[in-house]
Amino acid sequence: xxxxxxxxxxxxxxxxxxxxxxxxxxxxxxxxxxxxxxxxxxxxxxxxxxxxxxxxxxxxxxxxxxxxxxxxxxxxxxxxxxxxxxxxxxxxxxxxxxxxxxxxxxxxxxxxxxxxxxxxxxxxxxxxxxxxxxxxxxxxxxxxxxxxxxxxxxxxxxxxxxxxxxxxxxxxxxxxxxxxxxxxxxxxxxxxxxxxxxxxxxxxxxxxxxxxxxxxxxxxxxxxxxxxxxxxxxxxxxxxxxxxxxxxxxxxxxxxxxxxxxxxxxxxxxxxxxxxxxxxxxxxxxxxxxxxxxxxxxxxxxxxxxxxxxxxxxxxxxxxxxxxxxxxxxxxxxxxxxxxxxxxxxxxxxxxxxxxxxxxxxxxxxxxxxxxxxxxxxxxxxxxxxxxxxxxxxxxx
Amino acid sequence: xxxxxxxxxxxxxxxxxxxxxxxxxxxxxxxxxxxxxxxxxxxxxxxxxxxxxxxxxxxxxxxxxxxxxxxxxxxxxxxxxxxxxxxxxxxxxxxxxxxxxxxxxxxxxxxxxxxxxxxxxxxxxxxxxxxxxxxxxxxxxxxxxxxxxxxxxxxxxxxxxxxxxxxxxxxxxxxxxxxxxxxxxxxxxxxxxxxxxxxxxxxxxxxxxxxxxxxxxxxxxxxxxxxxxxxxxxxxxxxxxxxxxxxxxxxxxxxxxxxxxxxxxxxxxxxxxxxxxxxxxxxxxxxxxxxxxxxxxxxxxxxxxxxxxxxxxxxxxxxxxxxxxxxxxxxxxxxxxxxxxxxxxxxxxxxxxxxxxxxxxxxxxxxxxxxxxxxxxxxxxxxxxxxxxxxxxxxxx
Numbered sequence: 001x002x003x004x005x006x007x008x009x010x011x012x013x014x015x016x017x018x019x020x021x022x023x024x025x026x027x028x029x030x031x032x033x034x035x036x037x038x039x040x041x042x043x044x045x046x047x048x049x050x051x052x053x054x055x056x057x058x059x060x061x062x063x064x065x066x067x068x069x070x071x072x073x074x075x076x077x078x079x080x081x082x083x084x085x086x087x088x089x090x091x092x093x094x095x096x097x098x099x100x101x102x103x104x105x106x107x108x109x110x111x112x113x114x115x116x117x118x119x120x121x122x123x124x125x126x127x128x129x130x131x132x133x134x135x136x137x138x139x140x141x142x143x144x145x146x147x148x149x150x151x152x153x154x155x156x157x158x159x160x161x162x163x164x165x166x167x168x169x170x171x172x173x174x175x176x177x178x179x180x181x182x183x184x185x186x187x188x189x190x191x192x193x194x195x196x197x198x199x200x201x202x203x204x205x206x207x208x209x210x211x212x213x214x215x216x217x218x219x220x221x222x223x224x225x226x227x228x229x230x231x232x233x234x235x236x237x238x239x240x241x242x243x244x245x246x247x248x249x250x251x252x253x254x255x256x257x258x259x260x261x262x263x264x265x266x267x268x269x270x271x272x273x274x275x276x277x278x279x280x281x282x283x284x285x286x287x288x289x290x291x292x293x294x295x296x297x298x299x300x301x302x303x304x305x306x307x308x309x310x311x312x313x314x315x316x317x318x319x320x321x322x323x324x325x326x327x328x329x330x331x332x333x334x335x336x337x338x339x340x341x342x343x344x345x346x347x348x349x350x351x352x353x354x355x356x357x358x359x360x361x362x363x364x365x366x367x368x369x370x371x372x373x374x375x376x377x378x379x380x381x382x383x384x385x386x387x388x389x390x391x392x393x394x395x396x397x
Numbered sequence: 398x399x400x401x402x403x404x405x406x407x408x409x410x411x412x413x414x415x416x417x418x419x420x421x422x423x424x425x426x427x428x429x430x431x432x433x434x435x436x437x438x439x440x441x442x443x444x445x446x447x448x449x450x451x452x453x454x455x456x457x458x459x460x461x462x463x464x465x466x467x468x469x470x471x472x473x474x475x476x477x478x479x480x481x482x483x484x485x486x487x488x489x490x491x492x493x494x495x496x497x498x499x500x501x502x503x504x505x506x507x508x509x510x511x512x513x514x515x516x517x518x519x520x521x522x523x524x525x526x527x528x529x530x531x532x533x534x535x536x537x538x539x540x541x542x543x544x545x546x547x548x549x550x551x552x553x554x555x556x557x558x559x560x561x562x563x564x565x566x567x568x569x570x571x572x573x574x575x576x577x578x579x580x581x582x583x584x585x586x587x588x589x590x591x592x593x594x595x596x597x598x599x600x601x602x603x604x605x606x607x608x609x610x611x612x613x614x615x616x617x618x619x620x621x622x623x624x625x626x627x628x629x630x631x632x633x634x635x636x637x638x639x640x641x642x643x644x645x646x647x648x649x650x651x652x653x654x655x656x657x658x659x660x661x662x663x664x665x666x667x668x669x670x671x672x673x674x675x676x677x678x679x680x681x682x683x684x685x686x687x688x689x690x691x692x693x694x695x696x697x698x699x700x701x702x703x704x705x706x707x708x709x710x711x712x713x714x715x716x717x718x719x720x721x722x723x724x725x726x727x728x729x730x731x732x733x734x735x736x737x738x739x740x741x742x743x744x745x746x747x748x749x750x751x752x753x754x755x756x757x758x759x760x761x762x763x764x765x766x767x768x769x770x771x772x773x774x775x776x777x778x779x780x781x782x783x784x785x786x787x788x789x790x791x792x793x794x
């Protein structure tokens with residue numbers, strides 16, 4: 001049995017201009033363009049190996065060690081497109097193995113707990129598409145592949161690039177012009193860091209696809225968001241990124257998160273993703289920026305209560321003086337900083353800031369937060385030497 | 398010393414189409430028309446006595462037993478208008494005492510704890526204006542007086558009428574056409590009841606005047622609300638009230654509350670009035686309506702976390718089966734219902750509904766709620782036989 005394999009990683013991305021609303025649910029075509037920052041893969045990534053062989057009997061996925069069905073429509077749409085492209089190659093070169101006709105085995109692993117409530121579907125579909133494209137030796141570039149990943153999960157298209165990424169909504173009915181492009185590679189603005197505050201919440205959220213459909217159908221304010229507010233902000237946020245203008249980027253990021261959650265609240269029945277802990281984080285961020293009289297940190301919230309804070313490396317000491325003081329009880333600091341550095345944050349707070357603070361610091365904030373993930377802007381999908389599939393059996397190692 | 402006195406009560410009103418935004422902060426002219434229900438005064442009212450005498454030395458207010466300044470601009474604007482109207486009478490009839498030149502003593506008491514966090518300024522300014530108008534024997538009708546009360550506190554103008562009240566925003570720069578009118582007297586739709594869930598919250602809200610200004614200045618979605626959404630809803634909600642169409646009235650009430658809080662969230666920095674307990678109440682209301690497959694109850698939230706639920710008397714048993722089951726621990730039931738009636742609600746829940754419930758009932762909801770106030774639609778300001786001022790001294794009794 002000949003088993004062909006290929007492996008790749010793909011990153012998580014967190015939108016700063018939110019994707020919320022589908023104009024075509026079948027093709028995952030959005031009602032507006034969006035922008036995101038790709039996060040470093042040391043902390044958050046999916047590793048996916050794809051294998052194919054004439055002897056495989058059915059498409060099969062092993063996700064984090066568990067066998068899962070590959071028959072869901074979204075995955076099949078992606079695989080069908082990839083097989084179509086492979087088929088074009090095979091028809092041009094008869095010597096190629098007829099992989100487009102064979103079944104696939106996919107093995108995928110995240111390096112972060114799914115319990116963290118971080119949207120892993122973007123990294124998952126990006127890795128799936130890239131791994132299979134590599135297996136098939138497809139010539140398509142990342143933007144072209146992003147159209148396929150988009151069909152799996154809208155925001156997955158943005159995980160095909162590193163750095164700062166735009167998903168252009170496009171206009172075509174078939175979605176051919178709805179794809180991701182890179183606004184700026186991470187090397188051009190590498191100082192961007194992110195702190196993810198994982199917020200405890202017992203209540204299950206409305207799934208985002210269902211939530212989007214409800215907002216599109218019922219929110220009176222939503223139309224204004226997609227027709228006037230986001231198109232203007234899309235241009236301005238790209239400019240802010242190109243100019244590496246953090247305060248402007250940060251302000252638009254916060255406003256867009258609020259605008260998105262406002263349209264959720266304006267849906268009927270209303271959808272709530274942010275909770276009282278999220279609100280405390282929002283208030284804290286505004287207080288810190290007011291304290292320094294400068295926008296040094298931005299918050300953004302996806303379809304859940306977790307806060308993602310963006311800040312520049314040069315302001316880390318200022319930010320962490322507050323953040324570590326308030327959240328030293330939660331896990332996630334120690335893999336990144338040693339005791340001395342952590343004590344430094346506390347000392348900065350106690351010696352330089354404490355006496356000047358005029359805002360309310362909630363000493364119980366940490367109770368609503370289960371962990372902090374400290375990361376930064378990072379690259380797109382990477383070739384992986386590690387293969388999760390046993391070449392001799394075609395099964396997970 | 399001759400002391401002239403007059404006394405009145407005035408009710409609280411709770412908007413179902415929200416007033417949020419001033420186009421003229423000085424005159425309290427709103428950016429949109431609004432609608433409210435006036436609540437019964439057995440439960441919530443201000444009683445105000447006004448006195449004047451040539452011998453009084455300064456305008457003085459005693460509010461709930463405490464002497465307070467009457468020099469704030471809003472109150473002085475009201476008093477100046479009232480004195481102007483009195484002055485017109487005096488200039489037409491020289492035999493009248495020259496009250497317009499004399500100082501005023503005002504004594505005012507609420508029959509509900511201000512700690513409840515219920516906006517008492519509407520009832521307070523309405524009672525102030527009506528008491529002084531009565532003292533001055535002014536011929537102006539309630540709509541004309543509502544223009545004056547509006548200058549004290551915007552929503553006060555709606556407390557000049559009972560039943561269902563519209564505040565027409567008007568267009569004039571001087572605010573002469575911005576006043577309250579009655580949509581329907583309470584006798585025409587007396588079945589409307591209200592349950593106020595007083596929600597505990599440690600955090601002080603952004604004061605509403607400050608919040609409004611911030612929303613007007615910074616929310617991108619706000620303009621859409623006031624130019625397209627509210628004008629349409631104003632016409633439709635008046636129609637729903639005139640037709641006594643509870644489901645339609647209820648749906649618009651809920652949507653408008655959500656729309657208002659969405660624009661607060663879209664402000665920068667965002668304003669939060671509803672908290673996690675408020676959200677649980679919102680979810681519960683939608684679940685109850687879904688359970689009965691009929692809109693039997695509506696929620697609305699002002700600039701704070703307290704929920705006001707509107708429902709029709711005929712549906713009380715259905716609603717209270719859930720509400721008393723979940724909130725029997727909070728105070729406020731027993732003055733209105735005896736043990737047998739309260740047990741009846743529990744029995745209805747246990748015997749008729751419990752086994753059919755498919756939604757999540759949060760057994761800890763009561764922990765976020767400090768009391769329930771059970772009331773209904775009620776009349777406008779009432780003459781009061783009780784006078785809070787000692788006729789011989791001109792001071793509080």
